[in-house]
Amino acid sequence: MLTERPITPSTLGVKDLDWQIKWDKELCTQCGRCTTVCPVNAIELGVFRKREIITPAGLLKKAENKHTVFYGIRQKTDPAYGCIGCSMCNMVCPNNAIRPERAEGSTTQKFHNDRGGNPRTRGGRRNSGESLLDQIKFMRISMLTDPALDAGRHEFRLNTLLGRVQSPEESLKTYQEHGWKPPVREIYPLVIGGMSFGAMSPNMWEGLQMGVAYLNEELNMPVRISTGEGGCPPRLLRSRFLKYVILQIASGYFGWDEIIHAIPEMKVDPCAIEIKYGQGAKPGDGGLLMWYKVNKLIAAIRGVPERVSLPSPPTHQTQYSIEESVAKMIQSMSMAWGFRVPVYPKISASSTSLAVLNNLTRNPYAAGLAIDGEDGGTGAAYNVSMNHMGHPIASNLRDCYNALVVTGKQNELPLIAGGGIGKSGNLAANAAALIMLGASAVQVGKYVMQAGAGCLGSEKDRCNVCNIGVCPKGITSQDPRLYRRLDPEKVAERVVDFYLSFDTEIKKIIAPLGRSTSLPIGMSDALGISDRDAADRLGIKYVV
């Protein structure tokens, strides 16, 4: 920067930026791939002028300036073009000459992410590395008199139930009278949570669906996937694979015109209907698909004009209150499929979760409750919502399970927990902890993107540009030039890989606890934690 250039409040130096580009002049071939691939144009070709002072020996000749020019990479310091740390530049560099580095001590950029009075929006997660679930240990290991089981050789029953399970007395009465019994699905306890067609690229969606179909049809694992709010491609709606899909309806009702019209042509019923009232990443906020991603295909499936932002309202507008909303929507959705499909609401974890739960326990059509904790991910939200709004999943789930235990309905209304499961990569351990705290199943989204498609997002504010459609991996982009980078077949392979490894790991957890004949839902005596307050709060053992 020249000395006479004016300094504005947002004039930053490279040192002020969150992510700083390290570039090695010696290794750089100047091929230009890094500047081309950068999703946010944070780097550009730099022409650098360099002065060298030639100082001859002796006093006869004066020193001379020699000016040379060299070419390289320049990092922009305008916060609007701040590097996001995705490191695609490094991935494409033939010589490993460039990479971004997170500058932990540089915080200035954070204060300038609101140009034009618009607070920062982004995709991703809460940007916090802390995880209570990671601290929970499984410590009731069967020893000596009652030997632990063999994870590799015993038979294990890991499947869980989704749907309203009648009490033993009620169910026998229904059996005897041939009455209507609420639909119940036997599913694998790790569900792929709602990530919409629109938020995800077509290749990502296709890859996920293929992976799920393979798990079901070749490996006999009843894995289910939620659509998120964005409808469902018409061919899938009319295919036999719909039975692996949980159709989500949310406050924007996007895509539901298409779905409703497809009902008469459906070959099979969907697995379930999920009514989204809230999302853990941004509780009290509706879904959001920003205009960048609303192309012709997405607009057609959602039934909206192209290139307009699609913010769903924070609540379902057609009803007054959550009680009414829950009851009426569950009823309507059940009716649409002839009471053959489980219908359950999904809410953000909140101190009001118990109120919703209590309401559901008295509704014979409610098929469960999905609760999404503050560590859940999203494709687009305000940074403040993501970082500061919400409730941790562990205690919220535990409270709800305990409430069911008090009313004796712990087998009747399954709780599905989500939000931050596997955020540090410990998918099976986190899932098992929540199951033993009382979850019948868990939902994961971000982990699926990370493990299934190589999403670069981290808890260090890396990448997180899902909202503007420039995903460098093609996962959350609607631009064919980007999403063609993602091979759906490979996504499917990765989905199968991580499901199989989850399956082995979960057995490696429950076998030493002596459990194999049923999923250990609510087996809280197996859990311990070295934080006394957390132990008291969750009703598990304090161990040091």
Added chain:
Amino acid sequence: MCRLFALTSRDPISPMLAINALNTMKEGHDGSGVGLCLRGLGGRFEEELQGCPILSGIFTEAGLRRLEQYTMDHGFKSQYSILYTPETEPPEGTPVRGTYAAIAYKVPKGWKELTPEQQGQKLVQMRLDLRRMGEDDGDIMVFSFWPDTIIVKEVGDPLEIGEWLQLGSNRNLYARHILAQGRQNTNYAINLYACHPFFIEGIATMTNGENTAFIPIKEYLQSRNVTGYSGYQSDSEVFTHIAHYTTKRLGLDISAYKHIITPLMDHEMADHPDREFLATLKRSCRKMIIDGPNCVIGTLDDGSMFMVQDRKKLRPGIVGGKDGIYAFSSEVCGIDAVIPDRDKSKDFQPMHLDTVIVGPDCKEIQTCSQKDQLPRQL
């Protein structure tokens, strides 16, 4: 691992037979407790006191006085008691507690007008009240309050305790159905209420092994609103309550018990004649699925006796005998000690799908596999 031994006989027999059988399996229990459940009583209980509820427990002198007051307040009059206060030193490790009692009561006026369910509820509630009364001072310990039922529990070696309490000398203690357990204390502190067998409303069971699914099952049973689904000093008490729930609350046959605690896998159920019923049961009773390793032996109020194993069949268990007397035992040496002259080729060791039942007539061993069609249940 605890050792279990049970006898079912057409004629009343001495409880010492069962205790002697336990003694042959001595390497398997550490003397940390013994429990006896006697049903189908002979002697005076059969001849003069049929239908009278019998309270069994251990009382100090003060405890007996409080008991008398309590029962009088409720209109129950003591008819006949076996009260035994040992004067000799107890065996090593056994505390001095007081009087071991089995007291038969005359029921109050108006009792006959109550339904059997109401009578049952009252008796269970009274047992729980008495148990609670004794919790602070330990002056009252009650194990059962039910017609035709005596339960004895004590810490110590079964044979030494049996001899010390002179269980073989009183013919009024002879019984047709005897459950006996020699305890190997593993998980919990020694507590008499943790000694098997457990009893509720005519159903008694005892178990060996660990119940790894204890907490979720316990929470589920406690939330059934059934008086008496409480206690749980031992993780095995849930097996008794599940048997009670199966037979009394759901009105199912004991052959359905195994389908509740260890349901079939879906592919095994696919061509089962009762698949719809079994699927209903499996889902709605999911919280009562046990995870072993367990062998459960029990007796029902009709006098039949049964044995089931966990799904992986991780515990030993064998049934054998002859017309008129059958034994259910952890080990074959136990049966050999009591019924040496039986046809050993007819001995049966139930596997992971089997339920063994010997009816009150003590005629034969009936076995049913979970793959068999069930008798009509509802």
